[in-house]
Amino acid sequence: MRSRNLLTSLVGAVLALGIMSTxxxxxxxxxxxxxxxxxxxxxxxxxxxxxxxxxxVPDILGQPIIVKLxxxxxxxTGTAAAATAKAxxxxxxxxxxxxxxxxxxxxxxxxxxxxxxxxxxSINSGEFSVIVRADSxxxxxxxxxxxxxxxxxKLKFAHSGNWGATHSPALQxxxxxxxxxxxxxxxxxxxxxxxxxxxxxxxxFTFQFISxxxxxxxxxxxxxxxxxxxxxxxxxxxxxxxxxADIGKMYRVIMAPRDIPADRLAKLQEALIKLQEHKTYQxxxxxxxxxxxxxxxxxxxxxxxxxxxxxxxxxEGLKKK
Amino acid sequence: MFEAFLAGFSILFNPETVFMTFLLxxxxxxxxxxxxxxxxxxTLMALAILLPISFFIHPLLGIPFLLGVYxxxxxxxxxxxxxxxxxxxxxxxxxxxxxxxxxxxGQARKALEIALFxxxxxxxxxxxxTIALIGPIAAVALLMGPPELCAVLFMSxxxxxxxxxxVFVKGLLMLAVxxxxxxxxxxxxxxLSRFSFGIAEIEAGIPLLPMLIGxxxxxxxxxxxEKKASQIIQAKDLKVSGARLTWAEFRSCGRTIxxxxxxxxxxxxxxxxxxxxxxxxxYAAAKSASKTPEKFGTGELEGVAAAEAANNAVNGPTLxxxxxxxxxxxxLTVILxxxxxxxxxxxxxxxxxxxxxxxxxxxxxxxxxxxxxxxxGYLCIPMFAKVVTVRKSLLxxxxxxxxxxxxxxxxxxxxxxxxxxxxGAFGYMARKLHFNVTPLAMGxxxxxxxxxxxxxxxxxxxxxxxxxxxxxxxxxxxxVAATPIITYLIWRRSVRLRQQFGTTD
Numbered sequence: 001m002r003s004r005n006l007l008t009s010l011v012g013a014v015l016a017l018g019i020m021s022t023x024x025x026x027x028x029x030x031x032x033x034x035x036x037x038x039x040x041x042x043x044x045x046x047x048x049x050x051x052x053x054x055x056x057v058p059d060i061l062g063q064p065i066i067v068k069l070x071x072x073x074x075x076x077t078g079t080a081a082a083a084t085a086k087a088x089x090x091x092x093x094x095x096x097x098x099x100x101x102x103x104x105x106x107x108x109x110x111x112x113x114x115x116x117x118x119x120x121x122s123i124n125s126g127e128f129s130v131i132v133r134a135d136s137x138x139x140x141x142x143x144x145x146x147x148x149x150x151x152x153x154k155l156k157f158a159h160s161g162n163w164g165a166t167h168s169p170a171l172q173x174x175x176x177x178x179x180x181x182x183x184x185x186x187x188x189x190x191x192x193x194x195x196x197x198x199x200x201x202x203x204x205f206t207f208q209f210i211s212x213x214x215x216x217x218x219x220x221x222x223x224x225x226x227x228x229x230x231x232x233x234x235x236x237x238x239x240x241x242x243x244x245a246d247i248g249k250m251y252r253v254i255m256a257p258r259d260i261p262a263d264r265l266a267k268l269q270e271a272l273i274k275l276q277e278h279k280t281y282q283x284x285x286x287x288x289x290x291x292x293x294x295x296x297x298x299x300x301x302x303x304x305x306x307x308x309x310x311x312x313x314x315x316e317g318l319k320k321k
Numbered sequence: 322m323f324e325a326f327l328a329g330f331s332i333l334f335n336p337e338t339v340f341m342t343f344l345l346x347x348x349x350x351x352x353x354x355x356x357x358x359x360x361x362x363x364t365l366m367a368l369a370i371l372l373p374i375s376f377f378i379h380p381l382l383g384i385p386f387l388l389g390v391y392x393x394x395x396x397x398x399x400x401x402x403x404x405x406x407x408x409x410x411x412x413x414x415x416x417x418x419x420x421x422x423x424x425x426x427g428q429a430r431k432a433l434e435i436a437l438f439x440x441x442x443x444x445x446x447x448x449x450x451t452i453a454l455i456g457p458i459a460a461v462a463l464l465m466g467p468p469e470l471c472a473v474l475f476m477s478x479x480x481x482x483x484x485x486x487x488v489f490v491k492g493l494l495m496l497a498v499x500x501x502x503x504x505x506x507x508x509x510x511x512x513l514s515r516f517s518f519g520i521a522e523i524e525a526g527i528p529l530l531p532m533l534i535g536x537x538x539x540x541x542x543x544x545x546x547e548k549k550a551s552q553i554i555q556a557k558d559l560k561v562s563g564a565r566l567t568w569a570e571f572r573s574c575g576r577t578i579x580x581x582x583x584x585x586x587x588x589x590x591x592x593x594x595x596x597x598x599x600x601x602x603x604y605a606a607a608k609s610a611s612k613t614p615e616k617f618g619t620g621e622l623e624g625v626a627a628a629e630a631a632n633n634a635v636n637g638p639t640l641x642x643x644x645x646x647x648x649x650x651x652x653l654t655v656i657l658x659x660x661x662x663x664x665x666x667x668x669x670x671x672x673x674x675x676x677x678x679x680x681x682x683x684x685x686x687x688x689x690x691x692x693x694x695x696x697x698g699y700l701c702i703p704m705f706a707k708v709v710t711v712r713k714s715l716l717x718x719x720x721x722x723x724x725x726x727x728x729x730x731x732x733x734x735x736x737x738x739x740x741x742x743x744x745g746a747f748g749y750m751a752r753k754l755h756f757n758v759t760p761l762a763m764g765x766x767x768x769x770x771x772x773x774x775x776x777x778x779x780x781x782x783x784x785x786x787x788x789x790x791x792x793x794x795x796x797x798x799x800x801v802a803a804t805p806i807i808t809y810l811i812w813r814r815s816v817r818l819r820q821q822f823g824t825t826d
Binding site: 041042043044047048051052054055067069070072073074076077080107110153156162163184185186187188189192193195196197199200202211212214215216217219284287288289 | 648664668672780
């Protein structure tokens, strides 16, 4: 098993380098490697999750999925490429809910995500929790909210870039807590730099993934934990404090061009469901500190309009101020 | 700490795995060098593609393998820069000043060898410094925030514009053009479109790689075509690939390499500045310390050594924030994070405490990778150097094909080819008018991160920017204060040189 996976990933690597291609005689879909566009940069959590499942997928589909990173223009470059690709099931998009449903409310896009894409499935979600440094005077989330209300403009929040994966959920949380116009939002170039800024004291609090927080040990304190069950003992979740439960949840979603033949879409969905039972996948996904929370296409499709409505309301609220 | 270091040694030299560790590291170095040398392929792409391999093997096999790809790739980028003036990354631009000139003199092999030895020396020294000073480096890295980054980038741009060959004012003009080109697309903070005139292709900005190949490689080809065949060195006059580097030549570059290593290591400590700036600062420092600065740019071994030692010396300290704070220092180290966490090792303060020996084992492997690379690189150089022994009438069209093919494989976008041609024509004209395109490339590369850092600084200062810099960010204040002084010194120097030699070209 081990060596076979090593082999498949090696083969995938060689293929992706374009040095060789494997001719395959089977006429059934997929008969050649599938390209999956990630509209984000190398090394991010999307890239990492994709590396895990694409190293197992050839066992199930019989063909590799080749990751193509196309960052730029806050996800627009890659998303536009996927939107204009042939809907033959050989080009997929690996994106998240903020690119998919929030971005359209803040800027004019050269595509309509609802018309352009249909969900294959959501692999899992990244969950953000609110942290302060260990020496911070704020012991509870409410302390921070009270202080922010009494001292507008005093608190700084470090995030990973405007309308990015931590900025959007943070705005959602601050809007619900009534402090959206009282906190200074400091952008950083990605999650790593925002963590540096936060640790260096440039900002008072930030959002981070659970796995990153665990690596910081006792240097930080968690005020709110994402998820339905708190990942940190004694720390309330968003839901516990009465906020929308899916705040801070970044769904990692595989989508396909909307006109993909139904049988091909079904085949991909079937493969992703089978993937969840795959032993190597289970081991690897745990190793990289992620969860298995697969949501199949049809169910995720129902969530998209609701997300859109929630984000629209939030943005309207922000504009009024 | 010292016990952990010793324990690291014994983990690394475990007789069962040590052979495989070094074998994989050697494979990584070779693969990295090869991929780095191919125009259009980047080390970043290679690392991302090879990452999954590390999921399935022991961390002490997988991580040294990836480190090998990383180190090999950074050196590999200098190969096309030296041979055909084709920089695959911003970091290799400084190598195109003297590398291709050496190649034209028939000293391609010498140039590749000095690049190798300078790279390895710079890297090795900075890795050792990193291991010795891992704690203090981490503390300093934390102090270097957006204001410091912005100040350092601004100062670097002035130094680069000022020390590139040609008239100072012309350099500044090209810098301004580069900064403007860097603004095309979306503004770094608010992601609003500017100067893109609704053209969807440049919404994401002008792509760097086609632009660099266009600016540096195409004019080189055009200029060569202009010359009559007789004026170009006949291939058969050269020995297989030119003479080898002598020990005396390496020794004569010793001071330069040491200086560049120091500069590169310091720059590596500041997160977000990186190899591009290091290479230029190393080059600029070597040029101004030299007794014969006018020789720089005409095929000076020291020029190649200065750039290569400095950009590789960045590697060591870049890993520090990752291992000690859990913050990756650049795009390449971000990928290494994946290799760590796939084995349940979460880079951060906890990692050092809980897995100190393993971290040290990896760091020691990194040091030894350099030594391994001397041999691998040395054996491969003749193979690469042979490229220039191809007849000029074949080499020029081949280089042209490589320029287009490299641009195409980068991301298979036909529009990139247009960028290549436009910047090729621009570069050629600039050359005819004695404008140096280097400040343009640097303004383009460093402008956006500088603008971002400036935007962050303004946000952090909340309007009171002067007070913020002076009272809360003394390090940034020092850089800001030093900039006009350095500018004046460079200007005075450029005037003096012109009086001495008539021209600084």
